[in-house]
Amino acid sequence: MRSLVLACLGVFLFGCETTKPEPIEAPQIFTHFKPSYSAPSELKTPQSTKTNLRITPPKNTKNKIITPPAKTTDLWQHIANNLHFPIEQNKALKKRINWYLQQPDYLQVMSKRAAPYLYHIVKKVEQQQLPIELALLPFVESGFRPTAHSSQQAVGVWQLVGATAHHFGVKSDQWYDGRQDVLAATDAALAYLSYLYKRFDGNWLHALAAYNSGEGRVKRAIKQNKKHGKSTDYWSLKLPQETADYVPKLLALSYLVKHPQQGFKRPKLAYKALTTHMNVGQQFDFSIIAKLSGVGSKQLHALNQGYLKNQSSPNGPHTLLLPIEQQALLNSSFFKTNFAGEYIVKQNDTLYSIARRFGMPLSTLKQLNNKQNNLIGIGEKLLVGQPKTLPESLTIDYKISPYLEHQEVVIATLEIDYEVQPGDTLWSISQLYNVPHSDLAKWNKLSASSMLKPGIQLVLFIPQAEKPQVTTIKKDLLLDLQKTLNQPR
Incomplete structure (x- = not known):
């Protein structure tokens, strides 16, 4: 019975339909475009095509004195310090890095929208011991617009569709739509991502792809590759173009947040709660x-x-x-x-x-x-x-x-x-x-x-x-x- 329920979930529970990149209020915000960007030296060319994005433990530090990093007062610096997904060089990733570098103020604009909520989102991610990269997903999904609606009826900064939101406890009626409530939607999105991570045997790339296009679609792509003796890593799967671009968007943004010296402006935001909840x-x-x-x-x-x-x-x-x-x-x-x-x-x-x-x-x-x-x-x-x-x-x-x-x-x-x-x-x-x-x-x-x-x-x-x-x-x-x-x- 359990397998039947999970199979059914795979058919109708897809968490998001990413809204198209927003032109950031008006095109004139980005008047100084940079030339096409070549791959930075920090991007590693993988020895194999398999990418599982598991966070690997640190190397043996026996007999070494480890000095803990100083506590930062900037929330974006804290995020950058805790980004751990390995970044690998490929065409899709370079394309997304180019896109961000042509709009160096992109994240500055998004950060202003996110300011009242971002501290709370980061804390929720950390409390559940999830990768801090997930805190960047609302920027990829919706440009951090709480009222964003996609053509597939996905709503909010996490772009949750009705069935997924309902399954993970988000309330919606004529008075209230929890998908537009940033922190309520965050709880549901993180619960769904945790579920997908387990369903795809600890592979975050597969889980993120499933969050975008649906669990069933990614499983079918994996099954098809197995059938033809091909690799089943994310980069080898045949997925819709939007999903194929989705993970590179997040990885490119993560890379540039960690390495702002490459020309991408990282915002500054106080590392403290700017808002408080009242019941x-x-x-x-x-x-x-x-x-x-x-x-x-x-x-x-x-x-x-x-x-x-x-x-x-x-x-x-x-x-x-x-x-x-x-x-x-x-x-x-x-x-x-x-x-x-x-x-x-x-x-x-x-x-x-x-x-x-x-x-x-x-x-x-x-x-x-x-x-x-x-x-x-x-x-x-x-x-x-x-x-x-x-x-x-x-x-x-x-x-x-x-x-x-x-x-x-x-x-x-x-x-x-x-x-x-x-x-x-x-x-x-x-x-x-x-x-x-x-x-x-x-x-x-x-x-x-x-x-x-x-x-x-x-x-x-x-x-x-x-x-x-x-x-x-x-x-x-x-x-x-x-x-x-x-x-x-």
């Missing part, structure tokens, strides 16, 4: 979230293009990507108003004891309260990490969704990153942030007894208070928001 926990209206957070409604829509309307679906998802990094978030009026409670200093209190009481780092407590030292006074009011509540209704007119009037309110959460320090354990971190130990392990796909390496990033979710108090939105605010809704988007 509102209920149906929301973009206009109200814009009012609460101070982020423009237009920018919220631009970051969250999976939502097809000005409201989220009554049945979810209810998550938003906000353009606030963690440090700015802690200092923002949005966080202080909606996610931070108030504590009045009592006799014998210290900042350290208050931080421990509320399960938060001392540095965070000082940051929330703009403290430059540890001095506090009796009766002083401090903001603490004991969150307040958002309004019960985050829709313009909640009668649009009567379901909201009777539903049990779901706890809202805010996503933050935490860098493991020497001596940290899952237990100590869970106590520090007042979150369940088991949840912390689950969020990071770890076991409860996992040992932590200093420097790795963990994800945590700050919850709201357990029993939100009902609040009402003032009539004049409603009228103001309704006017906003009636304006063209």
Whole structure:
């Protein structure tokens, strides 16, 4: 039965139909074209035609002192440092390198689109121990356009078709298309690529070709070559022209990201999250979230293009990507108003004891309260990490969704990153942030007894208070928001 199911998947699960290369806003962006490019000396001519693209372990380093590379502050440099696919000289690869070199600003333009999401994509790839090259696929697939649609009905930066997206858990309805939600689509695309990698016995070239044109098509090409006694490596397979060009596009881009001195401009991007996830926990209206957070409604829509309307679906998802990094978030009026409670200093209190009481780092407590030292006074009011509540209704007119009037309110959460320090354990971190130990392990796909390496990033979710108090939105605010809704988007 299992083999039958897998065979069926091979017929209808093809993840993407690559959109045609975009002319990058306007042709005049690339006014200085370079002459045709000859193969760089770093490209190795293979001794055989077989290419399996397995990441080989380093040579024996016994008795050698290995100095770890300095931690970079540039995300693109981090990507370049971790690219490991071997690059081999051939006509198809040289052709794609030429194409990129004739458009040296290509990746700069794409990087601007990717900036809010790329850090999260890289972390998802690394957490699953997949090749970092996969983080470059959305650039090859769609030029990193969240709303890209192909002639084959593939959608989003990962160009997922409906059947594949549905199979790997992406939700789509009249309110929301998860294929246009960059991070939701990333989860599905990586799951599909991992599946294909296993189906093709650990051959990444075959897996990537199948992602582009379908598992069944690549398997038939391999079978045909076996039948005629030919090599079954990717370069020897008879595939549609688009698929034959697809892998060279990725390998050429990987090569030029790693070797920007060849004339291809590698972008610079801060190696940190530029956005953070917020789970509102209920149906929301973009206009109200814009009012609460101070982020423009237009920018919220631009970051969250999976939502097809000005409201989220009554049945979810209810998550938003906000353009606030963690440090700015802690200092923002949005966080202080909606996610931070108030504590009045009592006799014998210290900042350290208050931080421990509320399960938060001392540095965070000082940051929330703009403290430059540890001095506090009796009766002083401090903001603490004991969150307040958002309004019960985050829709313009909640009668649009009567379901909201009777539903049990779901706890809202805010996503933050935490860098493991020497001596940290899952237990100590869970106590520090007042979150369940088991949840912390689950969020990071770890076991409860996992040992932590200093420097790795963990994800945590700050919850709201357990029993939100009902609040009402003032009539004049409603009228103001309704006017906003009636304006063209």
